[in-house]
Amino acid sequence: AQSVTQLGSHVSVSEGALVLLRCNYSSSVPPYLFWYVQYPNQGLQLLLKYTTGATLVKGINGFEAEFKKSETSFHLTKPSAHMSDAAEYFCAVCEDTGRRALTFGSGTRLQVQP
Amino acid sequence: NAGVMQNPRHLVRRRGQEARLRCSPMKGHSHVYWYRQLPEEGLKFMVYLQKENIIDESGMPKERFSAEFPKEGPSILRIQQVVRGDSAAYFCASSQRTGFGTDTQYFGPGTRLTVL
Numbered sequence: 001a002q003s004v005t006q007l008g009s010h011v012s013v014s015e016g017a018l019v020l021l022r023c024n025y026s027s028s029v030p031p032y033l034f035w036y037v038q039y040p041n042q043g044l045q046l047l048l049k050y051t052t053g054a055t056l057v058k059g060i061n062g063f064e065a066e067f068k069k070s071e072t073s074f075h076l077t078k079p080s081a082h083m084s085d086a087a088e089y090f091c092a093v094c095e096d097t098g099r100r101a102l103t104f105g106s107g108t109r110l111q112v113q114p
Numbered sequence: 115n116a117g118v119m120q121n122p123r124h125l126v127r128r129r130g131q132e133a134r135l136r137c138s139p140m141k142g143h144s145h146v147y148w149y150r151q152l153p154e155e156g157l158k159f160m161v162y163l164q165k166e167n168i169i170d171e172s173g174m175p176k177e178r179f180s181a182e183f184p185k186e187g188p189s190i191l192r193i194q195q196v197v198r199g200d201s202a203a204y205f206c207a208s209s210q211r212t213g214f215g216t217d218t219q220y221f222g223p224g225t226r227l228t229v230l
Contacts, residue, residue: 043221044157044221100217101147101172102147102157104156104157104158107156
């Protein structure tokens with residue numbers, strides 16, 4: 001069975017500081033990994049995804065994530081936070097077994113202080 | 115190209131009433147997924163449908179909940195005899211089957227159900 005753990009339900013950074021949101025997964029088969037962002041009262045928007053190939057994945061809005069198989073991690077980073085990055089971020093995993101359901105972490109709420 | 119559409123955006127029902135949530139997938143997408151988000155929690159998978167078929171309903175509660183995706187028209191998530199615990203945001207996602215690795219799910223804005 002697959003699962004996702006997001007360490008830290010709330011993360012606060014200063015504007016211009018590094019953003020690091022942690023995600024660890026558990027999967028019995030090679031996973032596909034996703035990061036989604038959710039702004040208040042809105043749906044989820046895909047930030048980036050890892051399927052195969054290059055382990056460093058670049059997404060929208062300056063975010064990137066690195067798949068580390070040995071650490072079963074897929075942490076999300078952004079070099080310099082912007083006020084507009086304040087939102088909830090969800091890491092999700094999907095196994096390549098034909099079952100297409102995404103398993104989500106519990107989310108990390110990012111606050112950006114001026 | 116319009117995104118995934120969901121309506122209504124907000125729905126209020128009294129205990130015991132029925133709730134019907136609609137989802138129109140993105141143009142060209144034939145796969146629909148329903149997820150539920152309880153307050154302060156992540157999304158939980160409910161059901162995966164293709165046109166006229168339920169593929170995976172392992173996340174659906176055994177009673178009162180049903181889903182369909184007819185040949186014509188939107189996908190419907192139906193909750194009968196709603197209870198307060200059904201209050202949540204219900205999200206629909208759609209995907210285009212081009213091969214599993216690129217089978218990205220695109221989410222709608224959600225329907226926020228409040229049961230009084």
